[in-house]
Amino acid sequence: MSSVQKENTKPVVGLVGLGAMGKGVALNLLSKGYDVVGFDVNSEALRWLESQGGKTSPSLRQGAGSVDILISFVVNDAQTESALFGQDGALESLQSHALVVTCSTMPPSYVQSLGKRLQARGIGLVDAPVTGGQVGAHAGTLTIMAAGHPVHVACVKPVLETFGKSVYVLGDEPGMGSQMKVINQLLCGVHLAAAGEALALARRAGLPLDTSLEILKSGAASSWMLGDRGPRMVRESFDDITSAVNIFVKDLGLVVDAARQSTFPAPIANAAYLSFLATAAKGWGALDDSAVFKHYSQINAE
Numbered sequence: 001m002s003s004v005q006k007e008n009t010k011p012v013v014g015l016v017g018l019g020a021m022g023k024g025v026a027l028n029l030l031s032k033g034y035d036v037v038g039f040d041v042n043s044e045a046l047r048w049l050e051s052q053g054g055k056t057s058p059s060l061r062q063g064a065g066s067v068d069i070l071i072s073f074v075v076n077d078a079q080t081e082s083a084l085f086g087q088d089g090a091l092e093s094l095q096s097h098a099l100v101v102t103c104s105t106m107p108p109s110y111v112q113s114l115g116k117r118l119q120a121r122g123i124g125l126v127d128a129p130v131t132g133g134q135v136g137a138h139a140g141t142l143t144i145m146a147a148g149h150p151v152h153v154a155c156v157k158p159v160l161e162t163f164g165k166s167v168y169v170l171g172d173e174p175g176m177g178s179q180m181k182v183i184n185q186l187l188c189g190v191h192l193a194a195a196g197e198a199l200a201l202a203r204r205a206g207l208p209l210d211t212s213l214e215i216l217k218s219g220a221a222s223s224w225m226l227g228d229r230g231p232r233m234v235r236e237s238f239d240d241i242t243s244a245v246n247i248f249v250k251d252l253g254l255v256v257d258a259a260r261q262s263t264f265p266a267p268i269a270n271a272a273y274l275s276f277l278a279t280a281a282k283g284w285g286a287l288d289d290s291a292v293f294k295h296y297s298q299i300n301a302e
Contacts, residue, residue, distance in 0.1 A: 010034050013159060014067030014090070016060065016083050018045035020242075021103075021130075022073040024137030026054055028163040037063050039083075064090035069156055070100050076250065077106040080114070091121060099124045099152055101160070103144075105185065105251055108178040108258060115148070115174030124152040127174035128160060129181035131188075134242055141165040145184070147176035182258045185251040186269045191225035192248065193272040193292055198226075199233050200296035209234045233293040238284070245292065246285040248276045 010033060015026055018040040029036050030053050038049040039060045046056040057063025060083060064070060070090055074080055080102060084091045094100075100123055102111065115125040126148035136142040144164040146153055153169055160167050170176045198221075202212040213230045216222060232238065252273035259266035279285070279295040287294075 011068035011155075011159065012037065012066060014039065014064055014070040015054075015073065016040075016070065016090070017073035017075075017079075018042065018049060019073070020134040021137045023048070024134065024139075025071070025073060025163045027052060027138065028140045029159070030054060032162045034159070034162065037067055039063060059088050060090050061088050061093050063093075064098075065093035065095065068095070068098055069159055070094065070098060071159070072100070072102045072104060074104055076104060077110045080104060080106065080110075084114075084118075091118075091123070094123055096122050099126060099156055101126045101128050101156055103128050103130050105129055105181050105254065106178055107254055108175040108182060109261065111178045112173065112175035124149060125174045126152050126156050127177040128156070129177050130164065131181070131184050132165075136165075137163060144168065145170055145177040145180040147171045147178075148174050179258065182251075182255050185248075186255045186266070188225060189248050189252045189255065189272045189276065190268050191223040192229055192289060193275045195223065195226040195230055196233060196275070196290070196293035197296045199230065200293055200299070203297060229288075229290040232288060232290040236293075238287040238291040238294070241286075241288045243289050244286055245276055245279050245289050248289050248292075249273070249280050249285065252276055 012035045013029055014037045015022055016039045018026060018038050026036055026038060026049055036054040038046060038054050038056050040046055050056055072080055072083055074083055083089060100118060111127050118125045126146060128144050128146040130142040130144050132142040140163050142164040144160050144167045146167055147170045149172060157167055170180050198216065199209060199212065203209055213234055217227050252269060255269045256266065256273050259269060275292055275295055279292050284291045284294055
C-alpha cells in the first residue's frame with residue numbers, strides 16, 4: 001500500500017464542512033503548513049477559507065482529485081453519504097492512495113459499513129470522531145477517538161494532531177471510534193439533562209439559582225457540563241448557541257439505537273433522550289442545548 005505522504009512533504013488535506021468546527025480545524029491545519037482544499041455548500045464559508053490562505057474548488061468531485069487525505073466534518077451520516085457517493089460526491093475522483101477521515105458523530109453500524117464499501121473501492125477509512133466542541137477545534141485541543149487500519153491511522157495521525165490534543169487509537173476496524181463517541185455522548189447528554197433538572201428543582205424550591213450553581217460546582221456534584229452550561233441556565237441565555245438541543249436529540253438517539261443493538265437497556269440515557277426530545281417538541285430545538293432547563297422548569301411550574 002502506498003503512503004499518502006511523500007518523503008519530506010505534507011499531504012494535501014481536503015476538508016468537507018466549514019462550519020463552526022471545520023473553520024477551527026482549517027485554521028490549525030493552515031498554521032501548521034498544510035495545503036487545505038475546502039468544500040462547503042455555503043459560499044461565504046469558501047470565501048472565508050480563501051481569505052485565510054486555503055484553497056477551494058467549484059465542486060467536491062472535481063476538487064477531491066487533488067487531495068491525499070479527505071477529512072469530513074459534516075453533520076451526520078446522511079451528509080457523509082452525500083459527500084462521498086452523491087451526485088457531486090468525492091469518491092469518483094479520489095486518488096487510489098487517498099484516505100477518508102470521518103470526524104462526525106454517526107451510528108457505529110453505518111461507519112462499519114462505510115469502511116467496507118470504501119475498501120471495496122480501494123480507499124481507506126479512518127473513523128475519528130471528536131469531542132471538545134467549537135472551542136477545542138479553534139484551540140487545537142480536541143480529543144480524537146480513532147480507529148482503522150494501523151497503516152492508515154499512522155498516515156493521518158500527524159494531521160489529526162494539528163487540531164487534536166489527544167489522539168486515542170481504539171482498534172483496527174472503523175466503527176470502534178464511533179462506538180466510543182456514542183458512549184461519550186451518553187455521559188454528556190445525561191450530565192447536561194441532570195444539570196437542568198437539578199437547577200429547575202432548585203428554582204421550584206425557591207433557592208437562589210446563582211448560589212445553588214456555585215454550591216453544586218464546588219463539590220462532588222460538579223461536572224464539566226454543569227460548569228459550562230449551568231451559567232447559561234441561570235441567565236436563561238439560550239440564544240448564545242454553541243451546540244443546539246437538536247444536536248443532543250440526534251446524538252442521544254444514536255446512543256439509544258446503539259444500546260438497543262447491543263441488547264443493553266440504558267435507562268438513564270433513554271430518560272435524557274426523552275428530555276431533549278420534549279424540549280425540541282416545544283419549539284426549542286434550535287436553542288442552545290442548555291435550554292433543556294426550560295423543559296424541566298416548565299414541568300415544575302405545572
